[in-house]
Amino acid sequence: MEHTDSINDNLTTKKIIILGHPNTGKSNLFNVLTGDYSIVANYPLTTVEAQKATCTIQGQRFEVFDTPGLHSLYIHSEEELAIRDMLFTEKPDLLIQCIDANQIKQSLTLTADLLELDLPLIIVLTAVTEAKRKGMLVNIDSMAQTLDTPVIRFTSIKDRQIDKLSKAIIEAPKSKTCLTYGEAIENAINEIETSLPETTLGKRSISILLLEDDQTVEPLLTAHAPTVDSRKITTLRDSLSHTINASISRTIAKKQNQWVDYIFSTVVSQRDQKGSKILKQFAQACRHPIVGPPILIFFIALTYFAVVHVAGFVEGTISKTIVDPLVAQISHWLTIPWIEAFLVGDYGILTLGLFNAFCTVLPILSIFFLMFGMLEDIGYIPNLCVLTNRLFSKIGITGKSIMPLVLGFGCKTMATLTTRGLSSWKEKYIAIYLIAFAIPCSAQLGLNMAILGKTGIGAFIIAFSALILVEILAGALLNKLIKDDGQSDFIQELPPIRIPNLKAIVTKTYYRLLWFLKEAVPIFVIAAVVLFFLDKSGGLGILKSALHPIITNWLGLPIDMVDALILTMARHEAAAGLILKMVNAGDLTYIQSIVAVVITTMFVPCFANIVAMCKEVGLKTGLIMTLIINVSSFVLAGLLNWLLIALL
Amino acid sequence: MKKRDQDEYLEQLWYMKENGCSDIAVLKENVHLDYTDTMVDILKDKSFVNLSRESQTISLTEKGEVYARQVIRAHRLAERLISDVFGGDFETGAGEFEHTITPALVDGICTLLGHPRECPHGKRIPKGECCKRLATTAQTSVIPLSELTVGQSAKVSYVQCKSDQQMHRLHGLQIRPGVLVKLHQKYPTIVIECENMSIALDEEVASNIKVWTTDEIMTQQGSQKRGTGLFAGLGAKVRRRRRGR
Incomplete structure (x- = not known):
């Protein structure tokens, strides 16, 4: 990978946003991609504000953003809100999700959300060897196939993997979600989607957030689709929740969970846990009230x-x-x-x-x-x-x-x-x-x-x-x-x-x-x-x-x-x-x-x-x-x- | 009038009350059976509803409300049972029931139901361990996660969330119905393991996560864990001392 600063004027700069759960190696990837240095540590919240740097891959200039941890597009804190807003305002050309192979199941919830954004998505899998030692075997090929998106195993040391990543970044096919929420909800999603302006990024995603009545989505709506009538959406939401006779949020979460379980069971095979027992016991000892x-x-x-x-x-x-x-x-x-x-x-x-x-x-x-x-x-x-x-x-x-x-x-x-x-x-x-x-x-x-x-x-x-x-x-x-x-x-x-x-x-x-x-x-x-x-x-x-x-x-x-x-x-x-x-x-x-x-x-x-x-x-x-x-x-x-x- | 039909009407009237609506047209639209005026009159005769034909409104009386509350309670508990406890889809009903339920759980339900001999269709139900013992108390129960013993694993049955936000947060960490969690420690902070990840929780959150536990699992795993957990003994001592105080 080149880290040249020469700007090729014929090309427009494309934007990449690196996303993922806390402590999944986003900053590490960012450092390797851009040759810049953003502090890396083995704990959540190391990156507080989004970092930006540029790099050139095969002659194409990219602007890369490193972000703090994000759990899902449904927001829990102001910090996460800032990342989500960045997604919708920066309009990236490509997303990279970092997944720690040890915690693949947790990360898949976010994957489900990201796939709905209708953008090219690359999944970078970190700590694969560590997970393997712990008895979790991730089948990378089957993961790429099931999710229909490139999955790259990543350790900062091996150049071959970086070549693969570069190739994926250049090709970057649009990913499509295969997760649906049942007829009633899908109809409602379509109805909102069609009322959003053509240029809106992640229409499906915004529609779902609106249906889920995410409290923070109001400003997003006014910014991206001022023509949409929020009262109409409230009516739609009410009638939908009446039709399915359950909380919309819960029903969507449930479908997502089923999807996560399905992907997980297809992609990961678990063996008995081996090794790392000492480290685990040490972790327990560190938290123990007496030890x-x-x-x-x-x-x-x-x-x-x-x-x-x-x-x-x-x-x-x-x-x-x-x-x-x-x-x-x-x-x-x-x-x-x-x-x-x-x-x-x-x-x-x-x-x-x-x-x-x-x-x-x-x-x-x-x-x-x-x-x-x-x-x-x-x-x-x-x-x-x-x-x-x-x-x-x-x-x-x-x-x-x-x-x-x-x-x-x-x-x-x-x-x-x-x-x-x-x-x-x-x-x-x-x-x-x-x-x-x-x-x-x-x-x-x-x-x-x-x-x-x-x-x-x-x-x-x-x-x-x-x-x-x-x-x-x-x-x-x-x-x-x-x-x-x-x-x-x-x-x-x-x-x-x-x-x-x-x-x-x-x-x-x-x-x-x-x-x-x-x-x-x-x-x-x-x-x-x-x-x-x-x-x-x-x-x-x-x-x-x-x-x-x-x-x-x-x-x-x-x-x-x-x-x-x-x-x-x-x-x-x-x-x-x-x-x-x-x-x-x-x-x-x-x-x-x-x-x-x-x-x-x-x-x-x-x-x-x-x-x-x-x-x-x-x-x-x-x-x-x-x-x-x-x-x-x-x-x-x-x-x-x-x-x-x-x-x- | 069949009780089921009457229940259906009262249920719909309850939903309408929840939505602050008393329009007869809404009732007509939503009752799954064919709507009849006679049914409404019967309900009025039983003084379950206040009815006004002039203004086209209908609403539950106090008596009707008490009755409807029972119907709704039963309905929603059943939904809970199927969806949360058995991890199935309550829209598809009890179809997946037998695939997801554990034997210990079956015994618990069998005991609760008084060891029935026949299924609703009249076919014989094979006897279980609990029937042979003629158990009268269910050994399976739902308790807050915070009440597990250290080192014990249990399946999450349901999570009482403060808000949708909290639900998404917990689901994101894979703390959700059907998932196996293990309690690592209680003091000074509750730490659980869930899908290969250690998570620290405060008492309030942990007590709102309800898990299935059975006595058998408790004794088996308890003895195992006490053997392997290096610091389990120490923790137990702290707990005992705290209780002593």
Whole structure:
């Protein structure tokens, strides 16, 4: 497959949308097709917003869309609605459905829906070997024949399969559904179909959704067929439900289920389950009320050890053997004091900017992302929502909002965006607030571990217990304050535990670090420059003496912590790097380093997170939330300081 | 007047009431039998209906409503039995009945029906195990999924959904009548396995998924699972402690 960017003007760009259930390898396929990289993980909700990239296959230019998980065209959440709307507005030329062979039956429901769209459909089957090991044999040829659509077995490694896929994409015959719902319903479908404009995409599909009285279909109707009389459809629906004397939705679902059963029994032969028993038992152990928590503690301890001892060692060595001599050498060469200060002083563009980013923060993040990537790849993280469900429900986090909160430990911005799947405002508010408040994102978590690791494991335990307590109290308080508006239900598919794939983890870590370098390093440098000039102009001094009562008297921190707080506003990692340096220099006591970590974790969520918050709850509410978070972080960190002084 | 005919009229009148309609013309159109005025008069004499020939309206009286409710209840329960429990198509009726039903279930129904000897056509029904034991309580019953024991498998009989949306969500995960599910754990969150996929559910959803269980299956699988499940014992301990509290 070529990934050329040359545009052949004679050809129009065709659109491909990749669809499928959560965690079926859509992003993986997208990466292989386009040569772009979209984060892959062994759990649902990895892709939050549709990604777009282009590729050229046999001279034809394609625009490929990667989408978040979709269960069926009948919508359960706003997120799924966005995908469905995209289907009808983007008018793709081709659909690719990813199906995990282990869960083929679940995916067939979506296949039934997609076939009704009357578009070319290609089915890409992933994890075939894994399914085979588990005793599920999928007959790919018979699947292609029964569904009358190309079915391609796919693993990212084999080129031959990609050739097959390319061929299928180029040929892409229109697929036809063979699923009918009985005379009465079919007549009604035809009646609506004929009233829709000729150009409408997926007429049959829209007609069925209208008959099923999908609440979200109204806007779709006004957008695509303003001429259709919705009252007429209501009448049609009523008379139909009278004729068949049953709920239309249920009757359609029933026919679909029968179809799924038929396809499944034709295509799959099951043998006794073999192998993978250990992995299955491990998955059960991870979720178990008694065995589960020790496993969680083990993983945290393992990560802690890797970050503190391995990364700490690397970082220390680099700093001792390269950075320190280099800085000494540079200041030796430079004779003009202000240039020296500008490059390697306290707020030097090199010391606080580049060296901080590359030599302090980067080694820690590399190790941490490797560990985190491994946990993601084996599919461990969603199991946490099983362990914490009951605890969360006590603090107002129920149902669907558990998963975003758990995902907050990965990236707070992404987690905030996944809350759009929540239908209850209360749940959404609480989840967004808690994600922004005391949950450290993965980068922050890694760096916090490194900072506290220098002080001792006790400090780590105290700081994180404090953060967890803050989170629980905040949740409980919000739960009391905000009015109930109905709970959503908690139905969460859990990914199978898999043996980690080293190559995939390394690739993912590489891209994460690349993004860090691209996004964060310039900010490190800019922040250093800003601090340098603030310092030189005397502004920093004024600020420090103004903040003295709060920083020194209330929080008990050295006044230089103001620098770190300013850096926090730019980028949390930069602040953590500075604090790390202060700890290394012995500038912070035991209590001070705990308070410093707690306040920088809670203080100002990163800029991207604030933008995501405003996007989800509106500008005003988002800003108010940020303000409340900032004020309470000072209050709480101060309380912690005094509590620790009293206790220790 | 035959009871069946009367039931049919009352049933249709109930549907009309549900749709907020009292037009005699609608009744005429929908009654599956030939509509007669005498039938309506009989119903009026029995004070089952309020009838007004001038305004062409007819509606159930309180007495009629009580009666019709029983008819509808029986009708719909029968539909449930055929469609949800036996996984058959209620439009084609009981035709697929004997193909989908398990022996344990047959015994349960036989017991409920008081071990009948003859079928409606007068032919002999072969005796089952339950008849020999003269069982008086059915060993098969429908319970919420949340009440299964850990490690136990059961067939879903029906799902009470909050909304069509939830139904589609559950059907998408293949949690639907006739499907075998296995309960993996109850605490801290219910986790089930269904068609090779592990799914975590909250208590409310799980208690609205009703499953068929039989005592025999329960003991067989229970003992098996306790043998193989590494952590089944631990879970049981937690449960006991919780109950103790």
